[in-house]
Amino acid sequence: MTGKAAWPVLLYVPNLIGYARIGLALVAFWNVPHPATFLTFYTTGFLLDAADGYAARLLGQSSAFGAVLDMLTDRFSTAGLLLLIALQDLANAGLTCNTVTCALTTCFRVTVCVALLILDAVSHFWQVCAATLARATSHKAAGPGRLVKLYYRRSVLTTVCLFSEVFLLLHFTRVAGWSARVETASHMELLWIAAYYGCAIVYVLKQFISLAQIWNAAALLELSCSGCGHVSDAKRP
Incomplete structure (x- = not known):
C-alpha cells in the first residue's frame, strides 16, 4: 500500500x-x-x-491540497513581510517627516509595497485558476508562456524565490534600522551592499515574471475556452 x-x-x-x-x-x-x-x-x-x-x-x-497549501503559505508570508515594510516606512515618517515632499515619498513607497503585494497574489491566483479550468496536471507547467515555464523549473524557481525573499528580509532590516550595525562595520559593509543590491535585481526580475504569469493565465484561459462554443462579448454582434 x-x-x-x-x-x-x-x-x-x-x-x-x-x-x-x-x-x-x-x-x-x-x-x-x-x-x-x-x-x-x-x-x-x-x-x-x-x-x-x-x-x-x-x-x-x-497532492493538490498540499500544492495549494504551499502556495498560500508563501503568498501570505511574503504579503506579511511587505506589509511590515510599509508599516515601518509609515512609522519612520511619523518620527522624521516634516515636509510635504517627505510625506509624498513615504506614500509612494507604501503604495509600491501594496502594489507588489497585489501583483504577487493575483499573478499566482490567476495562474492556478487558469490551470484548473484547463484541467492541467499542474499550474507550474500550464500555458504557452516560455518565461513562466522556465521560471517553474525547480532550480530556477528555488533561486529566484530565495533571492527575492532574502531581498525583502534585508530591505526590512534596513528600514527597521536593524542593519545599521552591519552597515557601519567596514569589513561587512561591502558584503551587505552586494547581497542587498544583487538580490534586488532578482526581485525586480520576479515582478516581470509575475506580469508574465498574468499574461500566461489569460492566454491559457483563451486556449482552454477556444473550443467550448462560447462567444466572447467582443465578438457578439
Whole structure:
C-alpha cells in the first residue's frame, strides 16, 4: 500500500511541514519587535519550503491540497513581510517627516509595497485558476508562456524565490534600522551592499515574471475556452 493511499491527505508529511511553516510565520510576526527572534523563526519557516517538496517526492505524497497549501503559505508570508515594510516606512515618517515632499515619498513607497503585494497574489491566483479550468496536471507547467515555464523549473524557481525573499528580509532590516550595525562595520559593509543590491535585481526580475504569469493565465484561459462554443462579448454582434 502506498503512502498516498494509507494516509489522509491532511496528515501527509509535506502538509504537516506546511502547518509547521504557518506556525513559524505566526510566531515570527508576533515577535517583530525582537529582531533575532523574528529573523530566526521567519527564516526557518522559509527554509522548510524546500523540505515539504522534497518530502512529497520522496514519500509519494504529492497532492493538490498540499500544492495549494504551499502556495498560500508563501503568498501570505511574503504579503506579511511587505506589509511590515510599509508599516515601518509609515512609522519612520511619523518620527522624521516634516515636509510635504517627505510625506509624498513615504506614500509612494507604501503604495509600491501594496502594489507588489497585489501583483504577487493575483499573478499566482490567476495562474492556478487558469490551470484548473484547463484541467492541467499542474499550474507550474500550464500555458504557452516560455518565461513562466522556465521560471517553474525547480532550480530556477528555488533561486529566484530565495533571492527575492532574502531581498525583502534585508530591505526590512534596513528600514527597521536593524542593519545599521552591519552597515557601519567596514569589513561587512561591502558584503551587505552586494547581497542587498544583487538580490534586488532578482526581485525586480520576479515582478516581470509575475506580469508574465498574468499574461500566461489569460492566454491559457483563451486556449482552454477556444473550443467550448462560447462567444466572447467582443465578438457578439
